[in-house]
Amino acid sequence: MKSFLVKIVIFLALLFLLDKCFIPVRALSSNMGGDKKLALLLEGKLNKELIVVGSSRAREGIATWMLQDSLHLSAYNLAYGGSEIEFQDFLLRTLLLHNKKPSTIVKVIDEDFELIPSEQNQFLSDRLYLFLKYPEVRTEMVKQKNKNPYFAKLSVLYLMNKKNFKFWNLNQNNTKKINDTLMQFGTLPESYKKKDRDWSYDTINQYDLSNELPNKVAAFENFQNLCVQHNIQLIYVIPPSYYNVNPAFVNRLKKILYSSSLLYIYDSSNPAYADKNIFNDKVHLNKNGAEIFTKELINFIKNKETNLK
Amino acid sequence: MLFNTIDFALFLPIVFLFYWFVTNKHLQLQNLLVVVASYVFYGWWDWRFLSLILFSTLVDYFVGIQLSKTDKKAQRKMLLWLSIAVNLGFLGFFKYYNFFLENFIAAFSFFGYAINANSLNIILPVGISFYTFQTMSYTIDVYKKKLEPTKDFIAFAAFVSFFPQLVAGPIERATQLLPQFYQKRSFDYTKAVDGMRQILWGLFKKIVIADNCAEYANLIFNNHLDYGGSTLFLGALFFTFQIYGDFSGYSDIAIGTARLFGFNLMQNFAFPYFSRDIAEFWRRWHISLSTWFRDYLYIPLGGSKGGTAMKIKNTFIIFLVSGFWHGANWTFIIWGALNALYFLPLMLFNKNRHHIDVVAKGKLLPNLKELILILSTFIFTIFAWIFFRAENVSQAVDFFTKIFSSSFLSFPKGKGISSDMYYIISLVVFFMLIEWNNRAKQHALENILVNWKRPLRWGFYLLLIFIITLFANNEQPFIYFNF
Numbered sequence: 154m155k156s157f158l159v160k161i162v163i164f165l166a167l168l169f170l171l172d173k174c175f176i177p178v179r180a181l182s183s184n185m186g187g188d189k190k191l192a193l194l195l196e197g198k199l200n201k202e203l204i205v206v207g208s209s210r211a212r213e214g215i216a217t218w219m220l221q222d223s224l225h226l227s228a229y230n231l232a233y234g235g236s237e238i239e240f241q242d243f244l245l246r247t248l249l250l251h252n253k254k255p256s257t258i259v260k261v262i263d264e265d266f267e268l269i270p271s272e273q274n275q276f277l278s279d280r281l282y283l284f285l286k287y288p289e290v291r292t293e294m295v296k297q298k299n300k301n302p303y304f305a306k307l308s309v310l311y312l313m314n315k316k317n318f319k320f321w322n323l324n325q326n327n328t329k330k331i332n333d334t335l336m337q338f339g340t341l342p343e344s345y346k347k348k349d350r351d352w353s354y355d356t357i358n359q360y361d362l363s364n365e366l367p368n369k370v371a372a373f374e375n376f377q378n379l380c381v382q383h384n385i386q387l388i389y390v391i392p393p394s395y396y397n398v399n400p401a402f403v404n405r406l407k408k409i410l411y412s413s414s415l416l417y418i419y420d421s422s423n424p425a426y427a428d429k430n431i432f433n434d435k436v437h438l439n440k441n442g443a444e445i446f447t448k449e450l451i452n453f454i455k456n457k458e459t460n461l462k
Numbered sequence: 463m464l465f466n467t468i469d470f471a472l473f474l475p476i477v478f479l480f481y482w483f484v485t486n487k488h489l490q491l492q493n494l495l496v497v498v499a500s501y502v503f504y505g506w507w508d509w510r511f512l513s514l515i516l517f518s519t520l521v522d523y524f525v526g527i528q529l530s531k532t533d534k535k536a537q538r539k540m541l542l543w544l545s546i547a548v549n550l551g552f553l554g555f556f557k558y559y560n561f562f563l564e565n566f567i568a569a570f571s572f573f574g575y576a577i578n579a580n581s582l583n584i585i586l587p588v589g590i591s592f593y594t595f596q597t598m599s600y601t602i603d604v605y606k607k608k609l610e611p612t613k614d615f616i617a618f619a620a621f622v623s624f625f626p627q628l629v630a631g632p633i634e635r636a637t638q639l640l641p642q643f644y645q646k647r648s649f650d651y652t653k654a655v656d657g658m659r660q661i662l663w664g665l666f667k668k669i670v671i672a673d674n675c676a677e678y679a680n681l682i683f684n685n686h687l688d689y690g691g692s693t694l695f696l697g698a699l700f701f702t703f704q705i706y707g708d709f710s711g712y713s714d715i716a717i718g719t720a721r722l723f724g725f726n727l728m729q730n731f732a733f734p735y736f737s738r739d740i741a742e743f744w745r746r747w748h749i750s751l752s753t754w755f756r757d758y759l760y761i762p763l764g765g766s767k768g769g770t771a772m773k774i775k776n777t778f779i780i781f782l783v784s785g786f787w788h789g790a791n792w793t794f795i796i797w798g799a800l801n802a803l804y805f806l807p808l809m810l811f812n813k814n815r816h817h818i819d820v821v822a823k824g825k826l827l828p829n830l831k832e833l834i835l836i837l838s839t840f841i842f843t844i845f846a847w848i849f850f851r852a853e854n855v856s857q858a859v860d861f862f863t864k865i866f867s868s869s870f871l872s873f874p875k876g877k878g879i880s881s882d883m884y885y886i887i888s889l890v891v892f893f894m895l896i897e898w899n900n901r902a903k904q905h906a907l908e909n910i911l912v913n914w915k916r917p918l919r920w921g922f923y924l925l926l927i928f929i930i931t932l933f934a935n936n937e938q939p940f941i942y943f944n945f
Contacts, residue, residue: 154649171924301468310931315885
């Protein structure tokens with residue numbers, strides 16, 4: 154028994170030492186061609202006055218260059234397709250930690266599943282593996298992947314995965330290789346043709362509060378709190394879709410919005426939005442659609458007494 | 463509690479130290495510790511269902527005692543049926559209630575009778591199919607006078623709830639496991655080290671092979687309409703390795719853990735994917751369940767002693783019941799029926815015991831004939847697993863339709879099929895090579911590298927741990943927890 158226990162202890166000690174040898178690998182991982190917007194964010198190179206946050210509806214529904222030109226503010230679209238509010242909350246926290254605070258944030262809402270579970274929109278933890286050298290990323294991974302926090306402190310390998318070992322991608326310096334547009338405005342709307350698009354016109358008038366996830370509601374609240382604490386003007390936006398906005402969801406949203414936040418819902422009386430040709434699919438605008446809607450949004454912002462310049 | 467969690471990594475050494483250093487002087491105390499640890503292990507998931515295990519234990523304990531007190535046939539039979547009714551009653555209610563209800567409603571509506579009955583929102587207690595079969599084996603063996611009923615309640619409770627194999631087997635026989643609780647256990651260094659190796663290999667199978675194959679198997683099965691025949695076949699192939707890695711990995715961890723505490727559990731998987739025919743496959747796959755059905759169902763039904771009709775009937779019964787044991791879904795029943803169809807020709811032509819020994823014994827590689835037999839058996843198995851994994855029969859039929867179409871000849875592609883897939887394939891190849899190399903052993907790491915110097919041996923273990931850690935990011939529950 155004694156010999157067994159002694160060998161187990163020696164083996165564990167060896168394992169502990171070996172584990173520590175991976176600290177340089179973790180540090181080098183951020184040069185393995187990871188997400189470029191995240192790299193800018195974590196390296197403190199995202200010092201813009203207006204930031205757009207949201208999922209694919211923010212990426213495809215907002216023409217960021219128009220916001221910059223019309224509002225005379227440097228603007229950046231930090232939207233991530235398939236992301237949900239907890240991820241966006243993490244982005245905001247990281248933005249404030251490493252970069253100059255923006256004066257305005259445009260947050261695009263994913264009606265109706267902003268606060269309820271959705272298969273399409275998730276916490277994009279896969280994008281964070283290459284940035285584990287940042288303590289705040291590690292903390293977030295522990296939370297999102299339901300990892301043991303003590304073990305995460307003890308072991309380097311515990312949070313890493315195979316992405317951290319793609320050594321053939323090493324020295325792909327993230328920021329150097331970013332093309333000019335991505336560097337300047339972030340993601341931009343695209344026009345593409347999707348096969349078998351469903352254009353049926355839905356009307357939903359129900360919203361079940363019991364489906365809401367407490368984590369998402371807490372992240373939504375935290376997002377607003379951060380904006381209030383840092384004196385950032387928060388503008389919530391619901392861009393056009395090829396169906397009616399759910400009034401039950403809008404009522405719910407209005408109840409949790411802070412008085413300092415603004416909410417802009419697209420003008421459904423605008424006949425342009427009845428045209429399928431400005432949409433990629435039922436929920437995503439294409440480039441033309443994004444330009445029409447952004448013009449509307451600019452008018453809204455200009456006509457409101459906000460803290461914009 | 464799951465084996466592949468930090469919780470278990472902390473739980474195991476604590477119980478180990480208490481077992482060997484605090485309670486080692488008193489057998490009763492040691493058995494009591496096993497019971498307490500097992501209840502904590504199970505209650506970690508949902509403590510409410512501990513009452514089911516306790517009730518099942520009490521019923522079978524008292525039935526055993528009463529069986530020893532009477533020789534009257536009618537009374538003994540009644541006691542046996544009491545135990546079977548309680549155990550199968552729990553199983554029937556928790557596992558099959560909704561299935562029967564829905565099928566009754568469908569059958570009656572087919573004949574024009576509308577029945578209004580609501581299905582219940584029932585949680586399936588983890589491991590219920592395993593521990594009920596284990597306790598039933600006790601009562602049946604006592605009834606058949608193959609085993610003396612125990613008067614030691616603690617030992618019996620430890621036998622029913624023994625945490626390493628409580629939730630997913632191996633389904634131990636009372637004749638094999640119960641006597642081990644009566645004897646004083648002493649720590650055996652060689653056994654403990656081998657147990658550790660088996661745990662390590664089980665974790666590799668589960669975390670690296672099963673969980674990563676699951677990622678692609680789930681993607682392809684859940685979006686089967688979007689893929690061509692070759693991609694669907696690839697999905698079925700991934701599932702084939704997923705289910706093997708998942709279930710045999712669990713068994714390896716269970717057996718290895720039991721060895722740390724001085725117990726010997728039966729081998730549950732004997733490298734089934736190297737089988738040369740389906741009969742050999744069933745002698746090597748989930749051995750504890752196959753032999754349970756053989757001893758308590760097939761042989762009492764007459765086995766293969768009767769005429770051809772009886773043989774066919776009994777073969778179908780055992781495979782259909784085995785399919786139904788896995789879950790309340792027609793897909794499992796068809797999976798069972800398909801295996802019966804594979805098995806029947808072998809039995810009818812008396813070839814079902816043709817391949818008893820290990821394939822290519824003493825050789826490095828199989829010969830061409832053996833290779834062809836292994837591959838053809840493997841492909842038949844993959845086809846059967848399609849029914850096992852499919853959500854419903856129509857999904858499985860769609861799978862087959864596409865696999866047997868021209869799209870099978872195209873290169874696998876589609877949404878989510880990335881180059882990461884090659885990582886998994888190369889790990890599966892590595893895994894199968896290790897398994898092939900040790901196919902005559904109890905488990906794939908038994909005696910591996912024992913003649914090597916310690917640095918090399920430990921280096922190999924560290925490499926496995928390194929791979930396990932890197933691939934441990936898609937934690938999935940064990941498939942057999944659903945059964």
